[in-house]
Amino acid sequence: MQTIVFFIFAFIAVAAAINMLVQKHPIHSALSLIVVMAMLSIFYVMLYAEFLAVVQVIVYAGAIMVLFVFVIMLLNPREESHRTRQNRFLLVAGVPLGLCLMAEIVILLRRAPLGENETGRQLVGTTEAVGRVLFTDYLLPFEFISVLILIAILGAVVLTKREL
Amino acid sequence: MVPLNYFLILAAILFCLGVIGFVMKRNLITMFMSIELMLNSVNLTFVAFSRHINVLSGQIFVFFVMVIAAAEAAVGLAIIVAFYRNRESLNVDEVDRMKL
Known part of the structure; x- marks a missing residue:
């Protein structure tokens, strides 16, 4: 039952990702990417990572992608043209290379001796469990990353000033 | 219970689609979104192994x-x-000077 659900949502995720590449206008790509992120949130629920599933929707789909859509609407870019010679070269070279990489990884993963699933009490990534680990074992990285995001905010403000 | 391999293969497929998008696309914003797709697929790998x-x-x-x-x-x-x-364009081919 779970496997069937997995295949349905995996198909939707891959189709949306391919649609993101095929679409020419950035806004269509952005909307496809939001679909992929929603599907990933479903996979997190299937993997018992409840907190991350919610954070995925709030932070990725809710904040980062809204930022993307805002910038696309602000700049109002034209559709991408595939006419130039360089573009055609990249299309011919890039897609087969990417597909080779994909085939390689998939073949390796199918043979990989990953071992059996750990039995016993399964950990569930609830907010409480994640918070407990985050504020004990990973407290120092947490503090550092808060400084990092503050610097990112300052950088964004400085970069978008009129005169650079 | 879905096997771990399925999640890893899905993550690999999404990652490679991100790579293809990054190489193929010439629009700065779309390339940036391809990077986000790659980051997301790696996240899926992390969560799958965490469960495993x-x-x-x-x-x-x-x-x-x-x-x-x-x-x-x-x-x-x-x-x-x-x-x-500065350039009135989002084409990455125009990013050929360090100075704006």
């Missing part, structure tokens, strides 16, 4: 990756806006 070996650390890493992605999106989009103001 029954350790919560993988989910903490995903949390940190999300913070990095947010910071990256803020700075990267600011750079894109600054670039567009």
